[in-house]
Amino acid sequence: MLLYQFRMGTNPRRVIIYLAEKGIDIPRYELDYANGEHRSVRYLGINPSGRAPTLVTDTGLAITDSAAIVEYLEERFPDRPMIGSDPLSRARVRSLERLGSDLVARGQLWLWNQTNAFPAKEPAPSQETADRISRYLSELLDILEKDIGGNAFLAGDEPTIADFTVFPIFQTARERFSLPFGEDHPRLDAWYRRFRLRPSADY
Known part of the structure; x- marks a missing residue:
């Protein structure tokens, strides 16, 4: 296996943190985003979207979605499950993970308009658009704020793929x-600050 990653990227970090928490060590290749390596002919031949991460399996299959990569690795390495250990816990974790995926998608749209750092994604950032998206972000944050309750992690007392x-x-x-x-x-906010202290959260 070989994981193509960009360690600062939001979606790659889902996989990077998972690997650290799970204790899985696989070969990795750090894409040079600054110099456009993710748009090179070679990489586009592996992942036509030109995005990270990509996991190339031992059979040569390229898995190009971070959530799919994590689920594939969970099936390959079932010890210490991080997706839940029974039908009910798996349903809760998956529900929160999918809510989180929506949060990431909306959050990225917000960042594209809140900053000038993504000209390839949003050549004309709009504060009005960012403010409108912020309301949609708050909807999801409100749900997660209620769901976490007094738990240490989003789905309970142990970290999961939702975190x-x-x-x-x-x-x-x-x-x-x-x-x-x-x-x-x-x-x-308290959950974030606790999780940030974990070694897996370091860049």
Whole structure:
């Protein structure tokens, strides 16, 4: 197996954090985003979308979606399950993970318009658009704020793929762009600060 990654990227970090928490060591290749390696002919031949991450399996299949990569690895390495250990816990984790995926998608659209850092994605950032998307972000953050309750992690007392999905968009906004993402949601803010202390969260 070989994982093509961009360690600062929101979607790749879902996989990177998962691997660290799970204790899986696989070969990796760091894409040179600054010089456009993800748009090179060679990489586009592996992943036509030109995005990271991509996991090339031992059979040569390229898995190009971060959630699919994590689920594939969970099936390959079933010890210490991080997707739940029974039907009910798996349903809860998957529900939160999919909510997190929506949060990432909306959060990225917000970042494209809140900053000038993504000209290839949004050549004309709009503060009006960012403000409108912010309301849609708040809808999801409100749900997660209620769901986490008094838990240490999003789905309970142990980290799961739900945490690895949601944490990176918080980290991207707060650490790469110094934006107050989720700071007005006290339970999520506390969760983020706790999770940030974990070795897996380091860049």
